[in-house]
Amino acid sequence: MRSQIYHVQAGGHPAQTKLLTGRAVFTDAYAVIPKGVIRDIVASYLPYWDNARVWVLARPLSGFAETFSHYLIDVASGGGSERPEPDKEAEGALFVVGGKLTLTLDGAEHVLEPGGFVYLPPKCRWSVKNRSSNSVQFHWIRKLYQSVPGLAAPEAIVTNESSIAPTPMPDTEGRWATTRFVEPSDVRHDMHITIVTFEPGASIPFEETHVMEHGLYVLEGKAVYRLNQDWVEVEAGDYMWLRAFCPQACYAGGPGRFRYLLYKDVNRHMDLRALRPIAP
Template identity: 60%
Template structure:
């Protein structure tokens, strides 16, 4: 298993600037080649960090979540990562390791580590190792529901959760679900989707959920609205509600991506 991350750096002057980035009313594609040093941001209260903002709530587009790729130098981190007490988070470690403390419980997370952090939690994150740590961070403001408790924090890893094969697909399409879909405490899912070579979504999904899809490994041809786009490790796809979508995995290895979607709540009127 591998976990792609923004390449940083800067292409040299011989590179043709014409690229494959796309922004439409229905979807956006941020290829890995666009995720360079000159588009990083920094956050107050952090030490030795930089981040790529891949998605943010945008009126008339995708409005429910933000998604970052965060790099922490050795000794980098923060005791106050979140400034919104209503925000919940998912963190996936792409490279290196971090020490995550959630409400006083310490977790040493390595590559492939996955954490869910509920709203109102007190948490810290530090890179206590000797190499740079890289992680994906998805944030959504939690939507309470009558009679439904807040979800609890948990820490696991990609290796500890078995993918679940999708029906009628001969095992070529599977989803690693870190949260039970019937657990109504959760109003977002952040899963890892895996296709074996040649595997596909065999219809154009068209639904209310918004998506952030970060390609962790492999290649595919992806249908976005009416366009087929070739994607590879490090490419990010950002989909508003009801954007038609499907894919066909290409190449000789698995095609895997980190997938956000909003679920399990009334639509605000």
């Protein structure tokens, strides 16, 4: 398996001589947050986290993400958290893109290197620490777990992308493939985190229009992406949010692979009471 490349966000600020014009887009169907606007000035901090800053790429918000939040976290040497998750009902996923992160999960210690993936079920005990001399950067996706009577919550997962063979999409000769950290048919899971890979020239050859909300962080390469009725150019370090039923497709023009980290909500009935009017 070939070595993987993951974009690591630099932060900082552009020079005063740079042009303002960029690619940031926010609509009621999708949003594009280019890497050029993920700067120090928009970073935030979290309670019980030391020497760490966070870029919030998606959060539950009226007219925006509904099912999840997506953080990009940068932890300096010696930083981390003994109390990272404030909500016992939340599940999460971590994906390391740079540096080494030490995870303690239910008493067991794991050293996560780039490509490292962790699924964190609700109510599990975990903490993270950067014991290296360099900073570490990772993605943290959070979602309230939708429990089902009689169905146990899934167990924790600790793995690395390099340990998982990509699944080619049908009739693509491997030019479009998905690295699946969770078995799709395991209905205990109500979200999937995957890595989607397109070889140069590959495409999504139809406008996907479906109920799953998406968050996409481009890990490598560039492409032109169809979002609703617009074509937008995206590259490594860019983030896209797609509302449920937003039409989507893409072309990977090359010269290298186009790859992104993908979130979607799955495997649950639709909440028929979500928009029920409140009785007077």
